[in-house]
Amino acid sequence: xxxxxxxxxxxxxxxxxxxxxxxxxxxxxxxxxxxxxxxxxxxxxxxxxxxxxxxxxxxxxxxxxxxxxxxxxxxxxxxxxxxxxxxxxxxxxxxxxxxxxxxxxxxxxxxxxxxxxxxxxxxxxxxxxxxxxxxxxx
Amino acid sequence: xxxxxxxxxxxxxxxxxxxxxxxxxxxxxxxxxxxxxxxxxxxxxxxxxxxxxxxxxxxxxxxxxxxxxxxxxxxxxxxxxxxxxxxxxxxxxxxxxxxxxxxxxxxxxxxxxxxxxxxxxxxxxxxxxxxxxxxxxx
DNA sequence: ATTTGTGCAAATCGTTTGCATCTGA
DNA sequence: TCAGATGCAAACGATTTGCACAAAT
Numbered sequence: 001x002x003x004x005x006x007x008x009x010x011x012x013x014x015x016x017x018x019x020x021x022x023x024x025x026x027x028x029x030x031x032x033x034x035x036x037x038x039x040x041x042x043x044x045x046x047x048x049x050x051x052x053x054x055x056x057x058x059x060x061x062x063x064x065x066x067x068x069x070x071x072x073x074x075x076x077x078x079x080x081x082x083x084x085x086x087x088x089x090x091x092x093x094x095x096x097x098x099x100x101x102x103x104x105x106x107x108x109x110x111x112x113x114x115x116x117x118x119x120x121x122x123x124x125x126x127x128x129x130x131x132x133x134x135x136x137x138x
Numbered sequence: 139x140x141x142x143x144x145x146x147x148x149x150x151x152x153x154x155x156x157x158x159x160x161x162x163x164x165x166x167x168x169x170x171x172x173x174x175x176x177x178x179x180x181x182x183x184x185x186x187x188x189x190x191x192x193x194x195x196x197x198x199x200x201x202x203x204x205x206x207x208x209x210x211x212x213x214x215x216x217x218x219x220x221x222x223x224x225x226x227x228x229x230x231x232x233x234x235x236x237x238x239x240x241x242x243x244x245x246x247x248x249x250x251x252x253x254x255x256x257x258x259x260x261x262x263x264x265x266x267x268x269x270x271x272x273x274x275x276x
Numbered sequence: 277a278t279t280t281g282t283g284c285a286a287a288t289c290g291t292t293t294g295c296a297t298c299t300g301a
Numbered sequence: 302t303c304a305g306a307t308g309c310a311a312a313c314g315a316t317t318t319g320c321a322c323a324a325a326t
Contacts, residue, residue, distance in 0.1 A: 017300065019306060039291080054308045059291065075267075078213045079316090080290070093255075096262060108253040111266065115246040117231075121270040124234060128249065128266050129213075132259040155325060157281060177316080192283045197316065217291090218315070 005030050014068035024051040025061050029071070034086045036074065036101040037062075042083075074101060076129050091128035104130065143168050152206035162189040163199050167209070172224045174212065174239040175200075180221075212239060214267050229266035242268065 007026035011018040028045055029035065043058045053061075062083050065071040074082040076094040082101055084092075091109050093102040109128055117123060145164035149156040166183055167173065181196045191199075200221050203209040212220040214232040220239055222230075228244040247266055255261060 017305065019300070021307075052308095056292080056309075057307055060306085075213060075216050078211075078216060078219050081216055095259070102256075104253050108251050110250045112248045112250050113246050114268070115242050117268075117270060118240075120273055121233070122273045124269040124271045126266065126268050128264065130252070130255075130264050131262040132255060133262045135258055135260045155280065157325070159282075190283095194284075194317080195282055198281080 010070060014065075014070065016064055016068060021051070021053045021057055022061055022064075025053065025058065026065075026070075029065070029085055032085075034084070034103055036082050036084050038080050038082055040080075075127070076101060092130070094129050094131050096131055096133050104128075148208060152203075152208060154202055154206060159189070159191045159195055160199055160202075163191065163196065164203075164208075167203070167223055170223075172222070172241055174220050174222050176218050176220055178218075213265070214239060230268070232267050232269050234269055234271050242266075 007023050007030060008018045010026065010030075011022055016022060025042065025046060028042065028049070028051070029037070039055065039058050039062055042062070043053065043055050046053045046058070062071065066073055066083065069087060070085075072084045072087045074084050074092060076082065076092065077099060080099075084101070084103075086103055088106055090106040091104045093104055094100075095102065109130075111126060111128070114123075114126075145161050145168060146156045148164065148168075149160055154160060163180065163184060166180065166187070166189070167175070177193065177196050177200055180200070181191065181193050184191045184196070200209065204211055204221065207225060208223075210222045210225045212222050212230060214220065214230065215237060218237075222239070222241075224241055226244060229242045229247050231240040231242055232238075233240065247268075249264060249266070252261075252264075
């Protein structure tokens with residue numbers, strides 16, 4: 001799973017110019033298998049590895065990658081935006097205490113009894129978030 | 139469904155002092171049956187009805203009500219926080235275009251195959267969001 | 277009289293934007 | 302060359318906070 005994909009090719013295919021920072025961020029993102037990042041964590045990681053990128057560019061890049069289908073946006077927390085390098089259909093655990101996301105293996109959870117969708121509307125996507133907390137030992 | 143509950147009593151039971159603005163906001167919130175509000179919309183409504191409340195107090199109140207179990211927080215959108223006056227277990231449609239929330243009648247949707255929960259963790263809550271968009275007539 | 281809540285304005289946080297400067301094709 | 306990317310700093314929108322004042326018990 002850690003065989004590095006050809007980020008340059010990914011970008012070209014997505015119609016994105018393979019620039020220094022996009023390649024560098026792509027390497028970071030896709031070399032590590034499944035990963036849930038925020039703009040901040042990615043920026044941090046980039047800086048740590050001496051990849052000079054501005055936070056603004058990290059935001060731009062994350063959104064461009066998402067539009068291109070290379071990332072998936074996950075909404076769990078309201079205050080921060082998380083991006084998931086796993087773009088296949090799957091759901092999430094959210095560890096409320098650690099504010100961390102974990103994938104739920106695909107196919108484990110399924111929905112039953114999908115309700116009537118209002119006229120003229122279609123389902124864009126179904127998200128399931130299982131919120132976890134430490135067992136309270138009262 | 140529109141028989142006004144005794145907000146004063148609700149507040150007392152919740153250990154919240156029944157102040158002018160809490161009562162007024164409670165009346166607004168609970169008189170109208172199921173409702174999905176943001177701090178802004180509630181504040182707006184209050185002002186329209188000549189209830190003098192500051193936005194800060196609306197935020198405080200919404201959070202206190204939530205802690206007290208009178209409201210439920212719904213996370214669908216990342217940028218705004220929605221509160222649901224329906225505190226029973228149920229799931230949501232999210233109309234992406236209108237940025238609006240609708241309840242999915244309880245019991246219609248159910249989850250199958252709940253996955254192993256990591257050691258020492260318990261499920262606090264399971265949220266299902268069915269994202270809808272207008273049918274694209276391409 | 278005490279305690280708790282409220283309003284305001286300033287502060288904070290995550291995110292976006294405008295614009296001058298670079299860079300890849 | 303030159304459209305498209307980047308960096309910076311300023312702008313932004315939602316939410317929170319500090320503190321003086323007001324209202325419940």
